[in-house]
Amino acid sequence: MKSAVETLNPTRVRLTVEVPFEELKPSLDAAYKKINQQVTVPGFRKGKVPARVIDQRFGRGAVLEEAVNDALPKLYQDAVNEGELSPLGQPEVDITELKDNELLAFTAEVDVRPSIEIPDYSGIEVTVDAVEVTDEDVEKSVEQLRERFASTTVVERPAAEGDVVKIDLEARVDGEVLEDGVAKGIDYTIGSGELLDGIDEAVTGLEAGGSATFTSELKGGSAAGREAEVKVDVTSVSARELPELDDDFAQLASEFDTLEELRADSRKRLERMKKYDQATQAQEKVLDELISLVEVPIPEKLLQDEINTRKHNLVNHQLAQLGMDLATYLKMQEKSEEEFETELKEQAEKGIRTQFILDELVSKEKLNVNQEELTEHLMRRAQSSGMSPDQFAQAVVEGGQVPMLVGEVARGKALAVVVEAAKVTDTNGETVSMEDEEDEESAETADASAETAGEPAEQGGEKSEG
Template sequence: MKSAVETLNPTRVRLTVEVPFEELKDSLDAAYKKINQQVTVKGFRKGKIPARVIDQRFGRGAVLEEAVNDALPKFYTEAVNEAELNVLGQPEVDITELKDNETLNFTAEVDVRPTIEIPDYSGIEVEVDAVEIADEDVDKAVEELRERFASTSPVERAAEDGDVVTIDLEAKVEGEVLEDGVASGVSYTIGSGELLEGIDDAVKGLEAGGEATFTSELKGGSAAGKESEVTVKVTQVAKRELPELDDDFAQLASEFDTLDELKADSRKRLETARQFDQATQAQERVLEKLLELVEVPVPEKLLEDEIRTRKHNLEHHQLGQMGLDLAKYLEIQGKTEEEFDAETKEQAEKGIKTQFVLDELVNKEKLNVNQEELTEHLMRRAQSSGMSPDQFAQAVVEGGQVPMLVGEVARGKALAVVVEAATVKDTNGEVVDLDDEDEAAEGEQADASAEADAESAKADEEKSEA
């Protein structure tokens, strides 16, 4: 077999392959055997029909077609390996010449990973938010904890803001009660905004036994998005009572003996969370700077597939779970379809470029992924997916997704290398030491790249293996 490569553009090549006919022998034998099992000829036992009879009865062309279809993937793979191509997706194959007992010639056009030159990234500088915890931040955190320990007690008066009311609901659309529009014994805190728009005004001022009717757009269910006439009946009004902010509360809500100790711990927790956010922000901004330094051509077909995948996931998974369609989503977001398409394309391009650049860095820096790193990443992905680690691991193995996970971890490590080499300062002009948060943020970045900016990683792995 002979093959040659022609570069059509930085992300696409054409392979020209010439196959001597004798190299089709195994595929021809397999074709005759397959046809033998599928047809019946009088006078011959099934599976024992001579090749010449098959040629006479069914035509040599049918045999050649079966043999070529069987052989093409093997010869294509050999040509790809011989040229050391890093292909993306499926090739477009065209048989240019097929002469019985002489030769088979074909061409295959396919997308390839572009050659990327990684420049010196040690000069990258970014600015991140300073970690500053105000007393008001601590007070807010303690107040949120206090809210969790609030108690309620029934009162015989009209409902007010902040009260917890027990209500029955009935929703009608065009005068008909919806099958899924009736609910009883619902607990609702007035002012929380957790139920239907308009319900706060409807229940305020009502005592137990009182009811009101209001109009609201349904957020979910069989009539999501439709205007509904909702009847609400209050069966109980209860007042929320917050515990006193003192040492007794600290002992009730935490392992600390005093309120001062509880506040000190809250401040420390806020600092840790802000430091983590700062590290994540640094990685995001360093990545942006890195992508600006590198010229990355994007294969058109891969980009089209990535855009299609993102739209499909949004429409059929994310929006479906919220009871929305794309038109309603765009209305809520205040975007036109053209703006949405432009944003999706931009995000898809960034995801593909991110993967290409970080993969090149993995090779350049000779980064490897050990079992401990892979296990930690798997645990995080399992947690974010709502599955147990064992269930997630089984799904990954059965779906052949282990290489994809390895790639995600490796890309996270590659970005960490660039961040380490960059200069990161906060808004106060102070150089930020990210060592304490680097490992956690690296894992977070790997997760984010898998689920958002680099969704193309999964598609790329699957296409390369196909």
């Protein structure tokens, strides 16, 4: 077999392949055998029809077509390997010549991973929020905990802000009660903003047995985004009573004996959360700076496939679960379809650039993924998916997605290398050391940043290398 590679542009090549006919013999034999199992010829046992009879009865052309279809995938892959190419997606194959007993020639055009030069990234500098936990932050945290231990007592008076009302709701659109617009026995805290706009004003001042009607835009369900007339019936009013902030509360709400110990623990937790947020912010900013340094040509078909995939996931999964269509979503976001499409394209482009750059860094830095790292990543992904680790692992293996997970971990490690080399300063002018962040949290943020890139290359059928 002879093959040649022609570069059509930085992300697309044309392979020209010539195959001597003798190399097709295994596929020809397989074609005759397959046809033999499918046809019945009087005078011959099934599967024992001679090749010359098959040629006479069904035509040599049918055999050649079957043989070529059988041989093409391996011939194409051999040409890809010979050309040391990294294809993205499926090729467009055109058979240019087929001479019986002489020659098979074909061309294959395919998108390829572009050649990327990674510049010196040690000069990247970013500024992140300082880790500061104020007394007010601590008190707010303790107050939220206190809210969880509030008790309620039914009262015989008009409802006021902070009270818990038990209500029944009925929503009408164009005078018709919606099938999914009726709810009974809902506990609602006035002022929480957790239900419909306008409900606080409607129920404030009502006693048990009182009713009110108000107009509100529905946030979900079959009529999401539409104006509805909502009738609310109050069946009971309860006052909320908060426990005293003292040592008894600390013992009730935590494993600590004193309120001061509870406050100290709240401060530590808030510091950990802010350090996590700081690490995430550093990685996102460093990644943006890295992307700005590297020229990355993007295959048009890969970009369009990524845009279509992201749009499909949004419309058919995220919005569908909320009972919402794209038009309603755009209205709530106050975006035009053109603005949405522009944002979607920008996100897809960034995702593809990120993956290409980080994959090149994995190769350049010779980063490998060990079993422990893969297992930890799988556990985190399982937790975020709501599946057990065993269920998630089984789904990954059955779906052939292990290489994809390996790629995610490797890209996370590549990003961590760049972040460690960057100069990260907080808003107080203090240097933030990322070298000591090699714990589970930093690994999680690095993985998350790498996952944000999406998996555009794998969608084309390419397998990540680990």
